[in-house]
Every structure is written in C-alpha cells, then in structure tokens.
C-alpha cells in the first residue's frame with residue numbers, strides 16, 4: 364500500500380515553507396524530507412517517531428510525560444478546530460472562526476474554499492453539485508451560472524444502488540481440511556462490527572499523497588445487504604471537523620484539506636492479528652479512474668522496526684484504470700528508505716464486475732498468494748529478507764514474516780500508485796465524474812489456521 368519512493372508532498376506543504384526545496388519541509392531551521400523524518404516540536408526524529416525532551420521515541424511503545432519517557436503507547440491527540448476570537452484586519456467571523464474572505468466562504472457557519480458552499484459539513488462547488496436533504500448530488504444548482512456543463516447531465520458520480528452490484532455467486536468453499544475458521548466477518552448485519560474493525564480517521568494520504576480524508580461516516584463505511592462498502596466521495600474540499608476524531612496526525616495532517624472522503628478499517632485495534640494460516644477475502648473492486656482499493660496486512664507489533672522493516676503483505680491492490688490487473692506484494696528489507704518490495708501482477712476476468720476471492724496461504728516456510736484459490740505468486744520465506752541497505756534488522760531467515768499481522772481494507776484515491784507518466788495527471792473533479800461505482804465491496808473476510 365505504501366510506495367514511498369514516489370512520494371510527493373509538494374501539493375500540501377511546498378508553498379508553506381519557503382526556504383526549503385520542493386518536497387522538503389522545515390523543522391526549526393533545518394529542511395528535511397517528510398518521508399524520512401518527522402518533525403516534533405522542532406526536533407527531527409526518524410519517520411514516525413516523536414520527540415520527548417530531545418529524545419526520539421516510538422509512540423506505539425512510549426509516551427512522554429513532563430519531559431520523561433514512560434512505557435505505554437502515546438494517546439493520539441485529538442484534532443482541535445482552529446481557535447475562535449475577534450477578527451482583525453479584513454478578516455471576517457464564521458461562527459466564531461476568523462477567516463480571510465479572499466480565501467474562504469462561510470456557508471451556514473462552516474468554512475469552505477472561496478466560492479464553495481456547505482452541504483452538511485461537506486464543501487462543494489455549486490457549479491457542479493447541489494445539496495439535497497443534506498447529501499451532495501451531482502448536477503449544478505439551479506441558478507448557478509456556470510454557462511454550460513450542467514445541462515442534461517443528471518447522473519450521480521457516486522455510483523448507483525444495488526442494482527449495479529452483480530450477485531456474489533461462485534463456488535468458494537468455507538471449509539479447508541485440516542484448518543479451522545479463527546476469524547470471519549460475513550457482513551450480514553446492518554452495521555460495521557466495531558468489535559472487529561476500527562475505522563481510521565485522517566487526511567494524511569497514506570504516505571503516498573493520496574487525495575482522501577478517511578472518515579467514519581455512514582456514507583463512506585457501511586454494511587448493506589450482506590456486504591461491506593467502502594466508498595469514495597468527491598467533496599471538492601474536505602477538512603475534518605469537530606465530529607471527525609482524527610486518529611493520525613502525521614505532518615499535522617489532521618487539518619489538511621483533501622478533495623475526497625473515503626473509508627479505511629483495520630483489525631489492529633481489536634488485536635485481531637495472526638501468524639500463519641489462510642486469509643480469504645471475497646470482493647468486488649471499484650470502477651472508476653484513480654480508485655485504488657486495497658486488502659492488506661501490517662505487522663501487529665513492529666518488532667523489527669518501523670515500516671517496512673517489520674513487513675507488509677498486500678493481498679490485493681488494483682487501479683481503477685486497469686480492471687483486470689491485480690497486484691500482490693510484500694514490503695520488507697529495512698526501515699524506510701532501506702526497504703524493498705517484491706510483487707506480481709495477475710490478470711483476472713474483470714475484477715470490477717466479477718467477484719473474486721483474494722487470499723494468502725502462509726506457513727513458516729512460504730507465503731502463497733492466490734485468487735479464487737488458484738496460486739498466483741509464491742514466496743519462499745526460508746531466506747533472509749534484508750535489503751542489503753542500512754542496518755540489518757533481522758537475525759535469521761523468515762523475518763519479518765514470522766510475526767502476527769492484522770488486516771486492513773481501504774479505498775484510496777489517487778496518489779503515488781498512479782504513475783503520472785502512465786496514467787496522466789489526476790483531476791479530482793473531472794475524473795470522479797467518470798466513476799461508475801467508487802466502492803470496494805466485500806462479501807466476507809475469513810481467516811483460517813491449522814487445527
């Protein structure tokens with residue numbers, strides 16, 4: 364899921380820090396690559412680490428109290444909306460927040476980029492959308508004088524209802540001899556089972572300059588007719604608000620604005636993670652350019668170090684433009700940027716219109732990716748996974764694929780996975796109009812282990 368060699372942060376921070384070259388951020392007086400380092404209170408630390416009185420620490424293991432490091436993970440700070448107060452020098456007040464009217468509009472107490480309006484918390488361009496019963500609907504507002512592109516187009520860019528979803532038929536077994544089911548979600552209820560899954564809430568872009576805020580909203584993450592839906596929705600410009608509890612503030616991204624919202628859930632928080640076994644996920648992939656669905660796994664504990672030293676297993680990734688091509692991949696080798704990956708592309712029959720079962724069979728000695736129970740890619744684990752760059756985080760063969768991994772499901776939009784030489788530049792408003800079903804739909808997730 365992470366392809367850090369192609370990261371660009373220029374769009375987000377390039378203009379904010381004059382004095383540092385494109386792609387670099389400033390930390391005190393130093394310029395740094397945000398792919399390599401994190402800046403915490405003016406101190407540079409290895410990526411993902413925090414500063415405690417000058418010492419860098421892993422926030423998954425420690426917290427900083429009164430300038431001292433203490434064992435126990437750091438609590439995620441909640442995103443605090445901007446301060447309110449009296450406005451000066453040409454600024455105006457929007458429900459108590461001061462803003463520059465050249466940059467923002469205030470609609471119903473909510474700030475939006477200038478010229479945009481607010482629909483139940485989402486900012487939108489009235490030349491392209493209107494707000495109907497609190498929901499964004501594609502099609503210009505009546506009376507909106509954009510002079511042309513609103514005639515006739517009565518469609519929704521957010522895909523239609525269940526009539527477009529082919530039935531999840533197929534001959535997939537639930538039982539494997541010698542194995543027992545140790546986890547399953549069949550998505551049979553009416554809501555996400557939060558004892559299994561935690562929605563992630565952040566606008567960071569996954570470290571790949573993706574264009575979504577992941578939010579825990581009923582329109583981005585929902586369970587309907589026996590299926591989980593993770594849905595991407597164009598919002599024009601979205602910022603987390605007081606109802607969104609930001610769970611990841613890398614680069615202070617809790618306050619970033621992104622053109623899309625979407626859904627991402629994990630089993631990490633519920634401590635549902637497994638070492639070895641079979642994983643099977645039956646899914647229908649989203650259709651539309653620059654949609655990037657992923658079914659993947661990350662280490663539950665970073666015992667060999669931060670990403671990607673402790674590994675990553677990508678069971679399924681795909682690009683909306685390539686409806687037949689599935690990528691299956693592992694990342695390993697060392698901490699960024701000393702990591703490497705191995706992957707294989709497999710052609711399937713249109714994964715956007717046909718349900719497929721994406722899986723792995725993982726033992727101490729091998730990791731075998733599969734689609735519809737047919738092996739697609741076999742990795743021998745009885746070898747060293749050291750990349751040869753930087754410090755060797757491993758002391759033996761099979762590491763890091765000898766630890767517990769948890770599951771993640773998400774639908775990303777745009778970002779570094781879409782090489783602009785091949786796919787061209789991403790135009791969020793324009794391309795999202797071409798989406799016919801921007802949803803990763805999952806029929807089930809099952810994990811089996813040996814009896």
Ligand SMILES: *[C@@H]1O[C@H](CO)[C@@H](O)[C@H](O)[C@H]1NC(C)=O
Nearest residue numbers: 426427428429430431432433
């Ligand atoms: C940190 O400081 C606060 C306030 O002075 C105090 O209540 C707390 O016990 C201190 N924590 C530690 C670990 O010393």
Ligand SMILES: *[C@@H]1O[C@H](CO)[C@@H](O)[C@H](O)[C@H]1NC(C)=O
Nearest residue numbers: 457458459470471472473605
């Ligand atoms: C205005 O701010 C108050 C206090 O923060 C909040 O409760 C209210 O929902 C806001 N109104 C709008 C329309 O956003």
Ligand SMILES: *[C@@H]1O[C@H](CO)[C@@H](O)[C@H](O)[C@H]1NC(C)=O
Nearest residue numbers: 500502514515516517518519
């Ligand atoms: C557009 O949609 C509305 C409401 O669904 C419908 O009443 C109207 O006939 C549609 N117009 C066109 C041109 O399809």
Ligand SMILES: *[C@@H]1O[C@H](CO)[C@@H](O)[C@H](O)[C@H]1NC(C)=O
Nearest residue numbers: 533534535536537538735736
């Ligand atoms: C379904 O799978 C089972 C076990 O692999 C096989 O015996 C059976 O013939 C299959 N049925 C169909 C309709 O493909």
Ligand SMILES: *[C@@H]1O[C@H](CO)[C@@H](O)[C@H](O)[C@H]1NC(C)=O
Nearest residue numbers: 727728744745746747760761
């Ligand atoms: C693992 O690889 C080593 C050589 O690197 C070999 O001696 C050993 O027999 C292998 N173990 C298995 C279970 O294949």
